[in-house]
Amino acid sequence: xxxxxxxxxxxxxKERAAGLAREEGALIRVTSASSDEETRxxxxxxxxxxxxxTWGYDDAYAARAADPNAILxxxxxxxxxxxxxxxxxxxxxxxxxxxxxxNYAWPGEDYHKRVRGVLSKIAQALxxxxxxxxxxLVCDTTPFAERAFAARAGLGWVGKHTNLxxxxxxxxxxxxxIITTLELPIDMxxxxxxxxxxxxxxxxxxxxxxxxxxxxxxxxxxxxxxxxDDIPREMRPLIGTWIWGCDICQLVCPPTQRAPAVxxxxxxxxxxxxxxxxxHSGEFKRRYRRTAMGWRGAAVLRRNAAVALGNHGDRSSxxxxxxxxxxxxxxxxxxxxxxxxxRIGSPQAFAALRExxxxxxxxxxxxxxTSALSFG
Numbered sequence: 001x002x003x004x005x006x007x008x009x010x011x012x013x014k015e016r017a018a019g020l021a022r023e024e025g026a027l028i029r030v031t032s033a034s035s036d037e038e039t040r041x042x043x044x045x046x047x048x049x050x051x052x053x054t055w056g057y058d059d060a061y062a063a064r065a066a067d068p069n070a071i072l073x074x075x076x077x078x079x080x081x082x083x084x085x086x087x088x089x090x091x092x093x094x095x096x097x098x099x100x101x102x103n104y105a106w107p108g109e110d111y112h113k114r115v116r117g118v119l120s121k122i123a124q125a126l127x128x129x130x131x132x133x134x135x136x137l138v139c140d141t142t143p144f145a146e147r148a149f150a151a152r153a154g155l156g157w158v159g160k161h162t163n164l165x166x167x168x169x170x171x172x173x174x175x176x177x178i179i180t181t182l183e184l185p186i187d188m189x190x191x192x193x194x195x196x197x198x199x200x201x202x203x204x205x206x207x208x209x210x211x212x213x214x215x216x217x218x219x220x221x222x223x224x225x226x227x228x229d230d231i232p233r234e235m236r237p238l239i240g241t242w243i244w245g246c247d248i249c250q251l252v253c254p255p256t257q258r259a260p261a262v263x264x265x266x267x268x269x270x271x272x273x274x275x276x277x278x279x280h281s282g283e284f285k286r287r288y289r290r291t292a293m294g295w296r297g298a299a300v301l302r303r304n305a306a307v308a309l310g311n312h313g314d315r316s317s318x319x320x321x322x323x324x325x326x327x328x329x330x331x332x333x334x335x336x337x338x339x340x341x342x343r344i345g346s347p348q349a350f351a352a353l354r355e356x357x358x359x360x361x362x363x364x365x366x367x368x369x370t371s372a373l374s375f376g
Contacts, residue, residue: 013129014184017079017122024118025262026083027168029187031153033068033075033179039148040066052217054227064143068179071144072136077184080146080153082166082173083118084262085111097317098270099308102222102245103172105292112292115139115176123178130182138177146175154187161200161249162215167192170259171250200249205238209249221246225304226296230332230364233371236307236339243276243304244293273312274320276305277337299330306333310340318344322352334360335368342372350376 014030021028043062046052064070068078085104104111116139123135138144147164151157156166156173163171167190194213201209208219217223221238222245224231231239250256279287284298293301306324309317318341325337338356341349350373357369 011185013126013182014079016125016129017178017184020122020125021081021118024083024121026081026118027155027166028079028081028122029150029153029155030184031078031080031149031186033072033078035067035069036145036148036152037066039145042148043145046214049216050218051215052223054218054223061143065145066148068144068149071138071142072179072181074181075136075179077180077182077186078149078153079122079178079180079184080150080155081115081119081122081176081178082150082155082164082169083115083176084169084173084259097273097309097312097314099241099243099273099276099305100270101243101293102247104174105244110290110292110294111174112139112141115174119176119178123180126178126180126182134181136179138179140176144177146177149177150175152189154189157190157192157194158213159200159253160194160198160211160213161204161209161253162213163250165194165253165255166259167255168259169262170256171253172256172259172262197254199252199254203248203252205240205248206235221248226300228296228300230335231303231307233339236336237311237343239304239307240311241273241308243271243273243301243308273305273309274317277302277309277320277324279305299333302328302330302333303336306336306340310336310343313344315344315346315348318346318349318352322348325352325356331362331365334362335365338365338368338372342375345375 018028040062043065044059047057047062068075116137119137119139123137126135127133147158150164156164159165159171164173164175165171166173198211201211206219206221208216221242224235224239225242225244279298279301281298288294309321321337321341325334328334328337338353341353353369353373357366360366360369
């Protein structure tokens with residue numbers, strides 16, 4: 001039997017947290033802070049398959065991510081928070097020589113700042129109640145199985161596209177957690193799955209989704225646009241014009257389509273590829289450093305813009321690409337520009353590739369140029 005001392009204050013505190021979340025347009029659910037061995041096993045299996053090979057995760061990471069006490073000793077409860085974000089960027093897509101940016105990363109303030117603001121507001125109420133610091137915040141950058149714990153709390157269920165789906169908000173939600181040593185009434189998981197729906201699997205251009213609620217992230221467009229090394233040549237045509245992230249699997253998801261549109265971010269969801277392929281330090285810091293697109297650096301964005309231009313196939317972009325091929329200081333970027341020129345395949349593009357091949361000193365870039373010339 002629950003003691004009055006434990007139950008009533010905890011219930012009132014949970015209601016207070018829910019009210020603060022609603023003020024921010026967010027939802028909360030609560031689960032216990034016990035470790036999740038099933039999630040640890042699933043993570044280890046994914047790492048062993050190489051599903052997240054780009055990121056170098058290992059068994060130690062899986063153990064930490066499944067154990068809230070690794071973040072806060074003596075943890076009893078986890079308040080899982082879902083914050084909806086913009087879900088209407090699919091209008092006027094495919095504009096000439098423009099790239100696509102995932103909804104979460106629209107140029108504007110990095111979403112981590114807003115999520116932490118919501119979490120801090122709720123955590124402050126808990127700390128004030130306890131008269132001491134009894135909370136720790138989790139927001140994406142800490143090893144933690146956010147989706148698994150959110151599903152355990154009943155905030156939603158993990159879909160076949162491996163994102164959390166909230167019945168009320170769809171899958172365009174930021175997740176954050178407040179781990180606390182306070183005991184709060186817990187919520188139950190939802191008895192819900194994606195059923196027979198396979199829209200996300202069919203829509204994924206790269207075949208990253210297996211249909212069993214797992215993903216080969218090394219084939220995911222979002223992963224490919226964030227890696228810091230070369231994008232495999234066979235994957236480049238499949239990326240289309242995405243220059244950061246990808247929303248395809250979520251845009252076709254029925255619960256997400258039914259969710260109310262939410263305007264959160266502001267900025268250009270379709271940046272100019274001709275400008276982006278030439279972006280350098282000063283402009284990058286001014287426009288992108290503080291956004292969710294900024295943490296990988298300017299060279300990654302230039303590389304992605306080159307791939308998108310190659311997939312656009314517009315010959316009017318060739319002069320800009322040729323200039324970048326001859327001037328960009330980063331071999332990775334020059335290599336992808338060479339690929340783009342070969343894919344566009346105009347006489348001017350091939351002439352520039354031959355001229356560059358004669359003077360290029362980087363072996364990898366020379367190989368990319370040779371490969372690009374074979375398109376002709």
